Amino acid sequence: MRPRAFDEEQALDAAMRVFWEKGYEAASLTELTQRMDIRKPSLYATFGDKRELFERALKRYTERHAAYVEQVLEREDQTIPAFAGLLRDTAAGGSGGDPALGCLAVLTLDELGAAEPDLAAQALDHQLRLAALFRRKIEKGIGSGELSRELDAEASAGAVLVSLIGLTVMLKAKPPSAFIDAAIATTLTLLKEEKR
Amino acid sequence: MRPRAFDEEQALDAAMRVFWEKGYEAASLTELTQRMDIRKPSLYATFGDKRELFERALKRYTERHAAYVEQVLEREDQTIPAFAGLLRDTAAGGSGGDPALGCLAVLTLDELGAAEPDLAAQALDHQLRLAALFRRKIEKGIGSGELSRELDAEASAGAVLVSLIGLTVMLKAKPPSAFIDAAIATTLTLLKEEKR
């Protein structure tokens, strides 16, 4: 049997990038095959139809993004500097290199929330997994004494996640950097101490 | 001359709703004309091409949404209850009636941020206008003594806006209501007092 002439992982990476840049609808088979450097029959034989390809690309994205977020959070031992790093890195382009790239999971929620509930659920799962990462980091901060013992780790994690999502959306256009900086700084105060 | 047989405002409302539900790409001329109850030549004669129609629909949306937000904020005299009302109303469906509808301006940022910078800028302007509304309401709360004089109204307004955006995105899928409730409650603590 003849072996395939392209690397499947590499092609999937290219597809992920196209979907990331354009979204599901606007990513045409023409552009996908060009950027993946394969022809349509190879694509369909290897990945199935466009929707299945997207599903795999999204899964790949969420895995990589979760790993990226986890790594950034672990770069700093202290909790607040860690989140400061995450938010600032995201505002500076994050794992994609361009602040206006945004997040594929967020785009999926937004673009396909109504038409493709399964894909939206997959994207939502990713966000909830990020929230769980956040929670663990916050709990670590509480345990070490850095953060107040009154802090609700679960709720704070959710609020920070929601802010991160909102931030990535705004970064799709070019908001004043003062706005972004202030929003980040204020979001971080969520971790500073518990008020009622 | 023959008068037009449809109401322009009413047709534009229908178009706005279609774009709101589907986004720019997925809103086909077929569905648009059906829901607007006009034929394509009438659409093109009245509104120009699809992009111009979208621009007018987006403008209409942002005006209405800003008015809605302002009204909700003014429903409560106190600042914190006012924002609590806004966030909870949004989580319950907001002006569109369905939590999963989301926000057309957010969707525009996300879907068209790269391909249509002008439309994205229009959507971003809307968000910044909301932030200005928030700021005024916060300043009022500071003036009345409800909120701490240490609070940075501008920065807090931005952070609340970012949270609102993130919230509407998450609501596109069906997140656990406990998650949403907690995120809202935690976001509100941003206004409770200034910490550094």
Add this chain to the structure above:
DNA sequence: GCATTTACATACCGATCGGTACAAAACGAA
């Protein structure tokens, strides 16, 4: 060397996309 199997590239499919040409129909002005 040969048969088999798999992947490849080309060329094509019906459907739908956004957008228009055209002629009938409906009004206001005369």
Add this chain to the structure above:
DNA sequence: TTCGTTTTGTACCGATCGGTATGTAAATGC
């Protein structure tokens, strides 16, 4: 009524959409 103007409905346009049929080239087992 008749003319002139504008809107309307139908029917159509080329382009592109996602997806495939087909024939050929390439690699392996025998």
